[in-house]
Each structure stands twice: as structure tokens, then as C-alpha cells.
Amino acid sequence: MSLWGKRDDMIVHERDPFNAESPRSALQFHVTPVDAFYGRNHGPVPTADAALWRLGVDGLVGRPLSLSLDDLRARWQPVEAEVTLQCAGNRRAGLIEVRDIQGETPWGAGAVSTARFRGIRLADVLAEARPRAGAAHVALAGADVSPLADPPQPYGGSVPLAKALSPEVLLAWSMNDAPLPPVHGAPLRAVVPGWIGARSVKWLTRVTVRSTPSDNHFQAVAYRLLPGDPDPGTAAPDGDGIPLGPLTLNCAILHPADHAHLPNGPARVAGYALAGEGRTVARVDVSRDGGLSWQRADVGEAASPWVWQHWHTTLDLPRGDVDIVARAWDSAGAAMPESPRQLWNPKGYANTAWPRARVRCG
Ligand SMILES: Nc1nc2c(c(=O)[nH]1)N[C@H]1C(S)=C(S)[C@@H](COP(=O)(O)O)O[C@H]1N2
Numbered sequence: 567m568s569l570w571g572k573r574d575d576m577i578v579h580e581r582d583p584f585n586a587e588s589p590r591s592a593l594q595f596h597v598t599p600v601d602a603f604y605g606r607n608h609g610p611v612p613t614a615d616a617a618l619w620r621l622g623v624d625g626l627v628g629r630p631l632s633l634s635l636d637d638l639r640a641r642w643q644p645v646e647a648e649v650t651l652q653c654a655g656n657r658r659a660g661l662i663e664v665r666d667i668q669g670e671t672p673w674g675a676g677a678v679s680t681a682r683f684r685g686i687r688l689a690d691v692l693a694e695a696r697p698r699a700g701a702a703h704v705a706l707a708g709a710d711v712s713p714l715a716d717p718p719q720p721y722g723g724s725v726p727l728a729k730a731l732s733p734e735v736l737l738a739w740s741m742n743d744a745p746l747p748p749v750h751g752a753p754l755r756a757v758v759p760g761w762i763g764a765r766s767v768k769w770l771t772r773v774t775v776r777s778t779p780s781d782n783h784f785q786a787v788a789y790r791l792l793p794g795d796p797d798p799g800t801a802a803p804d805g806d807g808i809p810l811g812p813l814t815l816n817c818a819i820l821h822p823a824d825h826a827h828l829p830n831g832p833a834r835v836a837g838y839a840l841a842g843e844g845r846t847v848a849r850v851d852v853s854r855d856g857g858l859s860w861q862r863a864d865v866g867e868a869a870s871p872w873v874w875q876h877w878h879t880t881l882d883l884p885r886g887d888v889d890i891v892a893r894a895w896d897s898a899g900a901a902m903p904e905s906p907r908q909l910w911n912p913k914g915y916a917n918t919a920w921p922r923a924r925v926r927c928g
């Protein structure tokens with residue numbers, strides 16, 4: 567039996583909690599089939615009786631709410647949007663090549679997927695709850711208790727009130743026109759486009775308006791960018807890190823595969839790029855000589871700022887070992903750093919270095 571209804575070619579890093587990345591063959595589609603959408607969990611998948619399930623809205627609000635699924639569907643205008651979710655650990659394997667990282671999943675480039683989510687706007691629910699003076703953050707809490715947290719606690723996180731009120735942030739009950747599957751957060755999940763996947767809290771049970779960010783382990787301790795240095799001889803400066811939120815520009819090569827053997831001559835080179843937080847991908851260049859010379863790739867239209875863009879080109883590959891590299895720019899002009907050495911950090915988040923595929927041709 568396949569795990570959680572997923573395809574057999576998912577790259578399963580861990581069965582329990584279920585952590586699996588999408589296979590490259592699925593990442594080439596604009597919308598990822600649900601059975602190939604990556605799964606990232608910090609504890610067991612909770613079961614909820616949809617009839618008894620309630621969403622609580624509380625904290626710094628004028629009118630606390632307790633809402634059933636029927637309430638959500640009946641009281642607000644449903645909206646649908648394509649959204650790419652990307653884990654902060656996507657492409658961690660590239661950082662591990664620089665220096666080992668213990669206790670974190672060695673994700674390749676498949677901790678990212680896109681779905682058509684249907685639900686309502688978090689902003690609409692918050693408008694009814696009426697945030698009070700001093701409201702500055704919105705904490706989201708799930709029903710799953712994570713044994714990885716210290717102490718064990720339900721999974722949660724927060725986003726600033728301004729993001730929570732942005733029209734793209736959804737409370738979703740459907741994914742690709744089907745009810746949200748258990749492993750993706752049934753009956754309701756938050757979808758926070760343009761932000762690290764960790765803030766799109768699944769099995770959502772509580773929305774709390776606060777003056778400060780959530781104290782939840784996954785906001786206050788995990789998913790923070792800790793200062794680091796790839797050279798173990800160099801002491802890392804102290805600090806409790808930067809809480810990760812908005813995504814920054816990323817890009818991956820899907821074809822050819824790293825370490826592939828292929829004939830020399832013209833070869834299709836293709837991949838995805840994702841700009842993050844309201845930006846789009848403006849340009850992608852590809853190199854067949856490790857980054858000495860570059861050729862511009864065709865980048866797909868941005869359907870919206872909240873989804874990835876696929877790109878492709880044809881490279882004339884010489885015989886022998888070839889180092890294919892890609893680099894992207896976003897609509898704000900930001901580029902990607904060349905090497906993961908510049909980005910290495912102790913928890914292995916946010917590897918946005920130039921992706922490489924080292925192939926043998928001829
Ligand atoms: N309740 C809950 N929500 C969660 C998580 C979790 O473990 N529990 N994992 C988060 C992380 S780190 C990511 S990247 C996304 C993954 O969503 P997916 O499993 O639907 O792909 O869910 C987020 N929401």
C-alpha cells in the first residue's frame with residue numbers, strides 16, 4: 567500500500583512522520599498532481615471528525631469566533647488560487663555537500679509543489695473578528711502534536727497581521743478540485759503564498775491575533791536562520807537567528823538529472839524557478855561550462871506572483887564531463903548567490919545557490 571495515497575516514485579525520506587519529496591517527473595507540471603505533492607510533517611497526521619471540528623478565532627479581537635466548516639463555506643465568498651508551497655529546507659542536500667547537517671531531512675529540489683487551493687480569505691474571517699488596537703501578528707495552530715518540539719506541542723507559527731490580511735492568504739479545504747487529503751491538513755489548512763511552507767499550517771484549529779509573534783517552537787526556535795560558517799574551525803557568531811518568512815528567489819534544474827549520462831549534442835535543459843513574496847521570475851540563464859559563459863533560457867509567463875515558473879532551453883553539450891549551471895533574477899532585480907558555501911547554515915535552510923547538474927556526455 568502506498569503511503570498517504572502517494573505515488574510509488576515519491577522520494578520518501580521518512581515514513582513517520584511522513585516526509586517525502588516530489589519526483590522530478592512530477593515537478594515539470596505547472597500544477598502538481600496531489601499524489602505527487604511533497605509532504606512535510608513534524609508529527610503524526612491527526613484525525614479529525616469534520617462534523618465536530620471547529621476553527622477558533624481569538625486573542626486581540628473584538629469578537630472571538632468558533633466556526634464549523636459549514637460556517638466557513640456559507641459565510642464568506644469562496645476563492646480559488648494556484649499556489650506554490652516550498653519548504654525552507656528545499657535543496658538542503660546542496661548545503662550538506664558543503665558541510666554535514668545532522669538531524670534534518672536531506673531534501674533535494676523536490677520539497678516544493680503547486681496546487682489549486684480553494685477556500686476563503688483569512689482576511690475575511692479576521693474582519694469579522696475585528697482585530698483590536700495592538701494587533702500585530704496572527705498565530706496559526708494545528709491539531710498535530712509534534713514530539714520533535716521542546717516541549718512536545720501542537721505545530722504552529724505566525725505571520726505578521728499585514729500578511730494575514732493580504733488577499734492571497736487562504737484557509738483552504740480543497741486542493742486540485744478534491745477535498746484536502748488527510749496528509750495535507752484536512753479538514754482545513756492555512757495557505758500563505760510566497761512564504762516558507764512552514765507557515766501554511768495544516769489541520770488548522772486556532773487563529774490567534776497577538777501583539778507578538780507566536781511562541782510556538784516552530785516559530786520561536788525552529789525555522790530560524792542561524793548564523794553559520796561552513797568552516798568548522800571558524801566559530802559561528804552567537805545569536806538566535808532570523809525567523810524565516812518570505813521566500814527568496816530559488817531555481818532548480820530538473821533535466822538533465824545530476825550525474826546523468828547522455829549523448830553529446832543538443833540537449834533540452836529545463837527546470838523551475840520561484841521568486842517568492844509578490845515577485846516574479848524575470849530571467850534565467852544556463853551555462854554548460856560551470857558558469858564561464860551563459861545562454862538565456864525561455865521562462866514561462868508568471869501566472870501570478872504566487873506560483874513557480876518553468877523554464878527551458880537547448881544546450882549544445884560537448885563530449886565529456888559537463889557542468890550545467892543555472893542562475894535566475896527576479897522582478898526586483900535580485901540574483902542568486904553562486905555557491906552554497908556562501909549560504910551554509912546549521913539547520914540547512916534557504917539554499918538558493920545556483921543549481922548544478924554534473925553530467926557525462928557522449
Ligand atoms: N500542522 C502542521 N502544519 C504544517 C506542518 C506540520 O508538520 N504540521 N509542516 C509545515 C511545513 S514545514 C511545510 S513545508 C508544509 C508542507 O505542506 P505539505 O505537507 O502539504 O506539502 O506544511 C507546513 N504546515
Ligand SMILES: [Mo]
Nearest residue numbers: 653654763764
Ligand atoms: Mo517546511
